Amino acid sequence: MKRLKDFASGIYIGLIGLFLYAPILVLIILSFNNSRSRVKWRGFTFDWYVKLFANKQIKEALITTVILALASAAIAVLIGVPGALGIHAMSKRRYKVMMAFTNIPMLNADIVTGIALMLWFVHFIPLGFGSVLLAHITFNIPYVILSVMPRIQQMNISVYEATRDLGAGPVYGFFKVLLPEMMPGIISGFFMAFTMSMDDFVITYFTKGAGVNTLSTMIYGQIRKGIKPEMYALSTLIFLAVSAILLISNGISAARKAPKQNDEERI
């Protein structure tokens, strides 16, 4: 009976895995396909990878995408972390109001957020990199706040107050006591924000105006004419790089956990 259950579980996980990874496999295979048409296999080639590095437009879009993600995540942390600290100190009613507003960009459909921001932006700034950055910061701050808030709720504010009573200034107390406590939440918030920004298409599409392209809007623009195979090559590279980074960080955190357990046993 247990054997049968093990077997069924394995099969099911395998099937879902196949469903999740089949399209990715298709894209990786296409990046090595010696043909511009996407359906037929015409032999193995590295051409698209070579052409990718010579393609200025793709390079520009890639740089825009990465800078946008880094900048919007960093600014979201700078506004969101003090924001969360402040909201935490509020009365219950004001806390609820602020958290409700924090949830608006997360609950609202991307298309509505994107259009509302665009209609507002056209009143005072030209659409371009700046407007996209403002939009990305707007949808990133809630991710930072929602990751940092549980940390703030868990931490013991008395420790901070004690350091203040013992003569530490607010800045010193912040960096020595509050910041280390919040750090895991800040890091996860930053990476969430970074990921959301990298992955966004809809809000960028409506707020970007002409002239600026991220990888997503560039790919969308190519759908009708046919996707350039260099794009498959680039996304394969990004995918492999991210897999490697996640695997390594996974390995590190597993390795870190193991000795800790030994310590506990010794005690």
Add this chain to the structure above:
Amino acid sequence: MNEDKVRNGNKRSLLSGPYALWIAGFTILPLIVIMKYALTDKTGAFTTANLTAIFTDPINRKALWLSLKIAVGTTLICILLSYPMVLAMKHLGLGKKGFSLFIIILPMWMNFILRVLAWQMILSNNGLLNLLLTTLGFEPVRIANTETAIMIGSVYDYLPYMMLPIFTAIMEINEDLIEAAKDLGAGGFTVFRKVIFPLSIPGLLSGFVMVFVPSMTSFVIADILGGGKLQLIGNIIEQEFTTANNWPAGSGLSVMLMLLVLISTAFTMRRKTEGRESALW
């Protein structure tokens, strides 16, 4: 002492000043602006026609109906696929390891438009699925550019957003509770119905919000997998702003869409446990 604490709290709440300004400038004002567009016609006079158009115009009505169908279907299928997956992972002891989360999250790192395009290649009439079917001796299927194709693409895209919160909720269940239920004579299904499922509801609700809203409002998936003939409400709104260039009409549809989404997710908001650290990282 108490007064002091209140004063400190007030002082600390000033830290959220910049964020409060940001909310005013980039959350509230844009919503006011879109309302203003929604409530005026092209000449600038007041009208509610843009709002009611979602129900009165047959094209909009059809698109809204299809969007609801796709969203409800996608959400249900995602729930039905997620529970066995999470339970199977738990059964094989994969729950505690970061690796299984990694497997679920990783596909999200391939550009989402490219992944949808890959489905187009898989599902097209002479695509990979039919190649596989005919090689195995089955009849080919014709699902390219149908509602089924949109549904497959949408389930594919949003499945991780359902699996992750359910995964987190179920892995947090105290193993003793399950053991206790078993000791008291509960069979596998009863344990699921009486212990695991009720405790997974917070995860299910956040999964619902994260899947239902985007699958109802997306326009890219229908654009690619619907062959341009099947339109969701998102496609109509997008066209009002790009090809038709009718901002008031597009704003009216957006505002109505926002209200519909808020109404359909409002009840989950009350019960959602707030502020867990994300399962993503």
